[in-house]
Amino acid sequence: MxxxxxxxxxxxxFLPTLVEAQCAMCRAVLESEGSEAxxxxxxxxxxxxxIFPYVLxxxxxxxxxxxxxxxxxSNS
Known part of the structure; x- marks a missing residue:
């Protein structure tokens, strides 16, 4: 139990409803491009x-x- x-x-x-995995630098570069997709x-x-390291x-x-x-x- x-x-x-x-x-x-x-x-x-480990299963939050909203996951933000980008570092600050990646986020700044991607947001400056203007493409949300x-x-x-x-x-x-x-x-x-x-996911894979946690599964392993x-x-x-x-x-x-x-x-x-x-x-x-087996010892008991």
């Missing part, structure tokens, strides 16, 4: 690329948790 609460909390932290496309690309770390943490849980149940 505690494991589900932790994942739910992490999900709420280009700025939105760059922002979406940055958010998309941010989450997968590794899951396998570590599962291996510790198997060791604990």
């Amino acid at each position: 505690r494991f589900k609460i932790i994942f739910f909390t992490i999900g709420l932290i 280009t700025a939105q496309g760059i922002n979406d690309g940055i958010v998309y690329l941010m 770390i989450g997968g590794i943490a899951f396998f570590i948790y599962r291996s510790f849980k198997k060791k604990k149940t």
Whole structure:
């Protein structure tokens, strides 16, 4: 049960309703061009690329948790 609460909390932290992923320099350059579609496309690309490190770390943490849980149940 505690494991589900932790994942739910992490999900709420990393899934905000509005994500602004551009740095100040990228935003200034893209806004000066006047093309809102280009700025939105760059922002979406940055958010998309941010997903993979979190998925990898989450997968590794899951396998570590599962291996510790198997060791604990086999020792009991």
